[in-house]
Amino acid sequence: MARVQIPSLLRPLVNGQEMVTAEGRTLGEVIAALEVAYPGIAARLCEGGELSPQLTAWIDGRPARRGLREPLGAESQVQFLPAMGGG
Amino acid sequence: MSEQYTVIGTRPPRVDAPAKVTGQAVFATDVVLPGMLHGKILRSPHAHARIRRLDTRRAEALPGVRAVVTAQDLPAARDITRRLGEGAINFKFMCDNTLASDKVLYVGHAVAAVAADEPHIAEQALDLIEVEYEPLPAVVDILQAIAAEAPLLHPTLHTRSLAGVSERPSNLAAHYQAIKGNPAQGFAQADVIVEREFRTQTVHQGYLEPHASVAFWGPDGIITIYTCTQGAFAVRDAVAELLQYPQAKIVVIPTEVGGAFGGKNTSYFDVVAALLSRQAGRPVRIVMSRAEVLQATGPSSGTVIRVKVGATCDGRLTAAQAELYYEAGAYPGSPVGSGMHVMFAPYDIPNGQLDGYDVLVNKPRISSYRAPGATPACFAAEAVMDELAEKLGLDPLEFRLRNCAREGTRNIDGSTHGHIGARQVIEAAQKHPHYTTPLEGANRGRGVAIGYWGNWGSISSCTIGVNADGTVNLLLGSVDVSGTRTSLAMQAAEVLGLPLDKVHPTVGNTAQVGYTEVSAGSRTTFATGQAVIRAAQAVIEQMRARAADLWNVPVEEVDFERGVFYTGHDDRQTMSFADLAAQLNQTGGPITGVGNLDAQNWGAGFGLHIADVEVDPETGQVNILRYTAIQDVGRAIHPTEVEGQIQGGAVQGIGWALWEGYRYDANGQMLNPTLLDYKMPTALDLPPIEAVLVQETYPHHPFGLRGVGETPIVPPPGALANAIYRATGARMSELPMTPEYILRQMKVL
Amino acid sequence: MNPFEYQTPTTLEQATALLARPGAYPLAGGTDLLVKMRYRRLTPTCLVDLKHIPALTRIVVDENGLLLGAAVTCADLVAHPDVRQTYPGLIDAIAIIGGTAIQNRATVGGNLCNAAPSADSAPALIVHNAQAVIAGPHGERTLAVSDFCVAPGQTALAPGELLVAIRVPPPPPRSSAAYLRFTPRHEMDIAVAGAAAWLTLTEKGTIADARIALGAVAPTPLPVTEAAQALIGRQPEETAFATAAHLAQEAARPIDDVRGSAAQRRHLIGVLVRRTLRIALERAQSAM
């Protein structure tokens, strides 16, 4: 089970929880599982079938590079941070 | 890989220097193609207006005019947002920013373009283009833009956040939030709380070279574009998207880049030059004027930042909170996420909340600028930390050390620090003679600030080809904006066991080399460096096989060290790189090594700056007496170039701190679109900048380096604000800290 | 830049005849003019290059004072040993008009004719009682430099008239001048405010004569007679200087613009007048 840290603005959708768990071998599968448990959450995280370009998913403390296809370990921790760019 | 390096860590002359000191280096504005025309762009005089009518017929009729284009000549763009270059962009917005269709959103917004035989004819033609505007109310102030009655830039744009989409349209394009622990409880535990509001102005990267492109749309359908960019592939992809044209038929040839600092990640008029060329059937060159650079390319956000930080009597931080409002300009996409990320990154704070707001205003769309978003956030955080330390009676470095982030510390935005050197730079500062020597004299003060930048890895490609004389060609996908041909060739030379002068680095065009991300985010020496190492290793592997063939031994028996192939059991079986290279064409043909990768595990950078100033108490003028910039750089590949990055970055930060800032009137007209009034520092405004390299090998790069280019722009405003406070007794909460502002804070005015 | 015609007269007569034509502008160093043309704030149809007229490029220092050709570059004036020796207050101002490259092209006459309220040369020339020598279709006339600028960007020159030279009287004994300006950067900048001061001392060291002029705080360079008059007969010390500085501040009519606010300018006038008076005093005393 991946442990997903829920950003504060999403918490109303998950009954105020800061951390939830979800099943999935990829980020996309985890979000799909979350959507089943907490309808509406996928629309907030994704856009046009991809992770929202305004977000970066961090998996186990590192920014994910494959978007929804990012593979997850059995105990992976997932976070969603605002996207960042360098100059 | 050997522990003792022969090339890494040395200070050879940079490979691009001879061409640059003789005037022979070719920048985009120097490119001349046969039959080339001169393009110019008509720009909006209004900050916000509807285009009622646009008539180019008189311009087309002017003798010497060969092409005129408007937004009508661009195919309809896809309304989707994708990452391109350094950030996310909606293609419809990108298209609209290239040539405005129904509305202009800032002074300088491109409306039409012409190409003519001579520049002055093109200029005259612009006068003949008739545009009827319906002026609309403009908004340039960040807080006014999100007020209820503000004029809307995009009437259908709603605020987006993880909480959903706002009900009403708004200039507030996005809201981000992060909470760590329990902020309210953290503040309740604090003995001292400091709460302040900060404002910073829009600033520009200030590269000396205005944007320039030469485009030729050939009869074969190939579009060739010479341009100054941080990433040839980013330009190619933007042109392909805007024209909906095959990527393979667009060849972007990156020229020398006359300074970029994030501002040349974006393609502004490559497409326009291409369209003009198609119409004219001849190459077209477009070069921006300085006023166009300042008014029509992406500067960095002006900001409003509210900060609240609490600590206990023994100097422990308990909670921190910040609201960050960042200008996006005319289209969404400010670096507020980065601002949130860096804001309290040097510190270990148990509780906190960050709210970031991306705000549309009638200014050009924000582009990256060296550690985008970080400098204003650091300024605000470090001024508050300085005030807290003072209230607690603690030395500012000691206070920072007590609360210093380390590996594993969780940032308020949710990210976790990897291997970092925050503690190391603070300790280096404590021991540095600059800090241990007391500053004496009236009206003088010393300030410190610590700044952070996360850096980047990402995608790079390169090819190494071996020549028969033992030299190698290194073809790089990374544009060289900071001396990376040298720092990358050095990594190749080290791996290949060759002296640097045997490695000839070249920046490739999009038809020659694999996809490579923009040279941005302090990533090139780190990430492309690893691609280079891979390519070099691939060369060695193939050459070992050739040696094995020649000696008729299994390849596993061929070793390679310091440029020599050998087997352990026969003294005759030894061959230098050059000797083996000479045999390649007789032993199966050429060898090339390719390095392609998406580099991960990049290391973040911390910088601690110490500034001594003297402030004229009657005029408010700041004289910087001494300046030291300390940074953890991992291992410096080329220490002199690293010093140069630190000195240059620090001085840009100093300019931001003291002089630079866009000034607008209420109608959105920029009041200072020249280098006389957009005041960048001259040699006379600065002291020597001492760069101190804290070199501790970074574990996730073969040579142990971190990115270095961006961190040094982050601390200067904080360090100077704190120094000015010590000199005057007045706290600073705005950038730039002009003499007039300082006098006002001192209550002299 | 719009196309135009280019002429190189070698005599004053040719020059004034050319300048009488509509759309004709004089070109000296070009450091202001060409910028205005490039931004199309001016669109001359003809430029009359003055640098080929010998009378305009001469520097003469003799018992009559300084005769400075209008097309003499700032660098040439600043490098002139006699001018440096005799007119340090003028050098203060001329030496800071632009950086090195601008100094080599920009002319004192051009700085004056550009008629910017912030022109550094003007306050300094005014306190030196300098006269403008003007040639025109009807002959030559002279005009005090204090009357030369009439509005921002406008001079007292009539169509066809040309500034030929600036005449600066010889300084009496025990006198000297100074000019200071304030800019945010140390160089390559435009005065937010400027002040020039002139002091002549009696043999006993009291103030026999004084003149003060200000830059960038009024539509034209501004002589502040009352402030200067208040010094006459007094001991040259801080209280007197403070009085003069205060009166100068009162006389200033600054505006808010991108380079500074009215309040800042008025404040700076007080600082700059005190400081220039100190320097002028020191120089006058060392000439005793």
Place this chain on the structure above:
Amino acid sequence: MEKHKVRATINGRQTEFLCYPHQSLLECLRDILGLTGAKEGCNDGNCGACSVLLDGRLVNSCLVLGVEVDGHSVTTIEGLADWRGLHPLQEAFIREDALQCGYCTPGMLMAAKALLDRTPNPNEQEIRTWLAGNLCRCTGYDKIVRAVHAAAAQMQEENNL
């Protein structure tokens, strides 16, 4: 408008070219004579990237008309090195790493040459004051100032031999 014929000594060679009166010396050098070393950074005299020597004196070539140099001599970055090799300033800029992007470098070198022609042994303040008209956005000027010092020292030494 008619083009004018201009005769000038450019980098030591007698040169003739045709230009419009409105073309700046910078445009003439770059677009007519193919001497693209001098750069346009601001076109209004505030950056120094177009610096060249006119009769040995430092000028912004964007603020000089091409027609004005008739009968005069112009030295550009392309004329700084001679048959003996690079000028000591060029060597010092390479050695001290006094450049990054290189866009300001030609102008900076011409300004530095004008300084050393006049003041062979400048102190730091003199160097910084003299170079204030030449903006550099990459280096922070530190290594440029060092390079000018180093070149001055080397030239002094060579003169003493």
